[in-house]
Amino acid sequence: MNATKVAAPPPRQVSPGERRSVFGTVFKARESGIILALIVLVVFTATQNSRFLSGQSIRDILLGTAILAVLAVGQAVVMITRNIDLSVGSVLGLSAFAVGTMLRDNPGLPVIVALLAGLVVGAACGLINGAVVRFGRVPALVVTLGTLYAFRGAVYFWAGGQQINADKLPRSFLDFGDASVLGIPWLVLIAVLVMVIAGVVLRNYRGGRELYAMGSSPQAAQLAGIKVGRNTTIAFLVSGALAGLAGVLFAARFGTVDAAAGTGYELNVVAAAVVGGVAVFGGSGSVWGASLGALLLTVIGSALAVLDIDQFWQQAIVGALILLAIGADRLVAVRVAKALKKRDSHV
Amino acid sequence: MSDPTTAARRPAWLSRLASWDVAVIAIAIVVLLVASGTIDNFGTGRNYTFLLLDLLPIALMALPMTFIIVTGEIDLSVASTLGLTSAVMGSLWNSGLTIETIIPLCIVLGAVLGAVNGFFVTVLKLPSLAVTIGTMALYRGLAFVVLGDSAVADFPGSYTSWVTGTVGGSSIPNVLIPLIVLAIVFGVVLHATPIGRGVFAAGASDTAARFAGIRTGRAKFWLYVVSGAVAGLAGVLWTLRYSSARADNGFGLELAVVAAVLLGGVSIFGGKGTLPGVLGGVVLLSALQNALRLQDVSNEALNIVTGVLLIISVLLPNILSSTRAALQRRRRRSPSPKAGALAGAEQ
Numbered sequence: 001m002n003a004t005k006v007a008a009p010p011p012r013q014v015s016p017g018e019r020r021s022v023f024g025t026v027f028k029a030r031e032s033g034i035i036l037a038l039i040v041l042v043v044f045t046a047t048q049n050s051r052f053l054s055g056q057s058i059r060d061i062l063l064g065t066a067i068l069a070v071l072a073v074g075q076a077v078v079m080i081t082r083n084i085d086l087s088v089g090s091v092l093g094l095s096a097f098a099v100g101t102m103l104r105d106n107p108g109l110p111v112i113v114a115l116l117a118g119l120v121v122g123a124a125c126g127l128i129n130g131a132v133v134r135f136g137r138v139p140a141l142v143v144t145l146g147t148l149y150a151f152r153g154a155v156y157f158w159a160g161g162q163q164i165n166a167d168k169l170p171r172s173f174l175d176f177g178d179a180s181v182l183g184i185p186w187l188v189l190i191a192v193l194v195m196v197i198a199g200v201v202l203r204n205y206r207g208g209r210e211l212y213a214m215g216s217s218p219q220a221a222q223l224a225g226i227k228v229g230r231n232t233t234i235a236f237l238v239s240g241a242l243a244g245l246a247g248v249l250f251a252a253r254f255g256t257v258d259a260a261a262g263t264g265y266e267l268n269v270v271a272a273a274v275v276g277g278v279a280v281f282g283g284s285g286s287v288w289g290a291s292l293g294a295l296l297l298t299v300i301g302s303a304l305a306v307l308d309i310d311q312f313w314q315q316a317i318v319g320a321l322i323l324l325a326i327g328a329d330r331l332v333a334v335r336v337a338k339a340l341k342k343r344d345s346h347v
Numbered sequence: 348m349s350d351p352t353t354a355a356r357r358p359a360w361l362s363r364l365a366s367w368d369v370a371v372i373a374i375a376i377v378v379l380l381v382a383s384g385t386i387d388n389f390g391t392g393r394n395y396t397f398l399l400l401d402l403l404p405i406a407l408m409a410l411p412m413t414f415i416i417v418t419g420e421i422d423l424s425v426a427s428t429l430g431l432t433s434a435v436m437g438s439l440w441n442s443g444l445t446i447e448t449i450i451p452l453c454i455v456l457g458a459v460l461g462a463v464n465g466f467f468v469t470v471l472k473l474p475s476l477a478v479t480i481g482t483m484a485l486y487r488g489l490a491f492v493v494l495g496d497s498a499v500a501d502f503p504g505s506y507t508s509w510v511t512g513t514v515g516g517s518s519i520p521n522v523l524i525p526l527i528v529l530a531i532v533f534g535v536v537l538h539a540t541p542i543g544r545g546v547f548a549a550g551a552s553d554t555a556a557r558f559a560g561i562r563t564g565r566a567k568f569w570l571y572v573v574s575g576a577v578a579g580l581a582g583v584l585w586t587l588r589y590s591s592a593r594a595d596n597g598f599g600l601e602l603a604v605v606a607a608v609l610l611g612g613v614s615i616f617g618g619k620g621t622l623p624g625v626l627g628g629v630v631l632l633s634a635l636q637n638a639l640r641l642q643d644v645s646n647e648a649l650n651i652v653t654g655v656l657l658i659i660s661v662l663l664p665n666i667l668s669s670t671r672a673a674l675q676r677r678r679r680r681s682p683s684p685k686a687g688a689l690a691g692a693e694q
Contacts, residue, residue, distance in 0.1 A: 149654025156647030312491035319485025
């Protein structure tokens with residue numbers, strides 16, 4: 001109860017517990033801006049080039065989004081607690097290479113084992129992050145900046161120059177990267193499953209609400225009896241595990257893994273979460289928003305290619321989007337604060 | 348937190364000696380001596396020249412970064428500023444401008460890029476972490492937009508050979524001279540002027556500093572401008588050193604800069620740190636990397652060292668200060684329970 005109250009700061013949170021009209025929900029949801037941007041972008045690109053809405057193109061967008069969204073969901077969980085996980089790209093690389101090596105050496109292993117192995121490798125990395133943040137009382141930014149280096153170094157140290165190519169990976173695993181159920185690729189199904197589980201837990205369960213409470217006010221959360229340290233570790237564990245899972249999806253989709261797999265992904269993942277309305281300083285945001293952010297970034301990449309615009313613009317656009325998103329966030333927060341002040345003065 | 352109180356109760360020289368920054372300088376010297384004695388080719392004049400040339404961009408950007416982190420903010424965009432400056436330098440050179448015009452233009456460009464950061468952080472009051480993650484992507488993206496993935500290499504020999512050259516046949520690179528001058532200027536400003544006091548005050552408590560009449564917002568804005576200008580200068584020197592203007596110059600260097608600053612004993616929470624400590628951190632980081640490289644450890648595996656060093660550098664002071672606090676509490680408790688309780692309350 002207490003946690004839910006703390007967790008719903010008026011400026012950002014569309015408090016899920018409250019009942020409101022469908023109309024209000026749609027227009028007040030922080031995600032509506034991204035959806036609008038997405039629609040404009042898709043319509044514009046499609047009118048310029050019909051190739052954009054071809055089956056193959058949509059499929060590519062969905063597969064790309066699936067990997068990024070799994071990472072972004074984990075990042076959202078960590079960012080809601082007022083932390084950040086910059087190591088996800090390196091964890092993805094480590095897990096992709098570990099699973100790739102495992103499958104190369106044991107071609108008979110079923111796909112589910114690969115997925116579990118990726119989760120375990122990632123969870124171990126996440127546990128390291130979480131433990132250092134918790135017991136070292138060190139800011140997550142510094143810790144994960146360090147492990148961004150350290151985990152990537154570990155992959156290079158292990159892999160050297162070697163590369164795991166598609167012809168070394170078992171057929172069943174590569175098929176898993178391509179196959180779909182009822183027209184929906186497996187990768188997308190997994191991403192949606194991750195999103196739904198994380199979304200429901202964050203929204204409806206005590207543990208999830210506690211994360212928001214911690215992000216809104218760590219001291220208050222502590223005083224309210226929330227186990228801040230334990231929850232922080234769990235948040236990093238989740239982010240690491242999901243980055244590990246994303247590593248398996250990455251290996252399945254591309255079929256080729258080297259030590260550089262996932263380099264620089266952390267930027268896109270943080271961007272997806274921030275653009276999706278997850279506040280860098282905790283306490284608000286949703287995994288839906290983060291996933292939509294991932295979708296938007298992937299669509300932008302694809303649209304640039306279709307529109308024959310230099311791919312070099314993509315990174316610049318990502319940066320501009322981050323600035324735009326945090327700027328808009330600030331604007332909303334200031335407005336709401338003003339409105340609240342006005343209301344209070346009349347009471 | 349514990350530092351001011353311990354400093355007041357102990358002889359000044361003792362607490363200086365026990366402090367982290369002095370320890371880092373000492374460790375850096377030990378590493379240099381041991382490596383010179385044990386590693387083949389480390390102790391040669393040629394290698395010292397390379398070592399100094401390698402640490403130059405990190406040291407340059409670490410100077411303003413120290414100020415920024417002391418005020419409790421961060422600038423993750425410095426390496427991208429370096430890259431964008433380098434790319435612009437290349438394209439201006441291609442367009443036929445003289446190098447004497449290009450160099451000041453590039454430094455001004457860096458200052459403008461820094462001012463953009465400063466504007467977002469101090470005028471719009473957005474979190475510097477998010478802003479500079481955004482501009483990190485934006486500036487790097489723009490660098491690629493400007494120059495693509497091509498390289499410009501035909502810079503005038505007189506300039507490139509000055510940058511790679513040494514002072515009168517010694518092993519001291521010419522470019523070390525501007526670095527030393529800048530380091531002295533930054534050191535004096537930070538530790539011996541009202542500006543420096545203001546920077547520390549802003550980091551210790553922004554609100555308190557503002558009540559004391561320090562315009563923290565304006566100070567931070569100019570710090571970002573200086574940080575950008577220095578990153579621009581680093582971009583110019585980088586380009587001339589390798590006679591290669593490329594959009595990906597200095598990629599990932601922001602991590603090394605932040606790592607060196609934190610390693611040098613600057614607290615990520617702000618309000619604490621010394622410039623000599625930071626230079627010690629830069630030398631330690633670069634010397635270790637240089638030594639390992641001579642041992643044929645791959646560049647990428649060196650990332651492990653950087654990452655682990657970064658984490659240790661934030662963990663160890665925390666552990667030290669909490670053990671020190673615990674020891675003090677115990678010591679105080681025995682003779683006078685009142686003093687012990689007081690010290691406990693202060694921690």
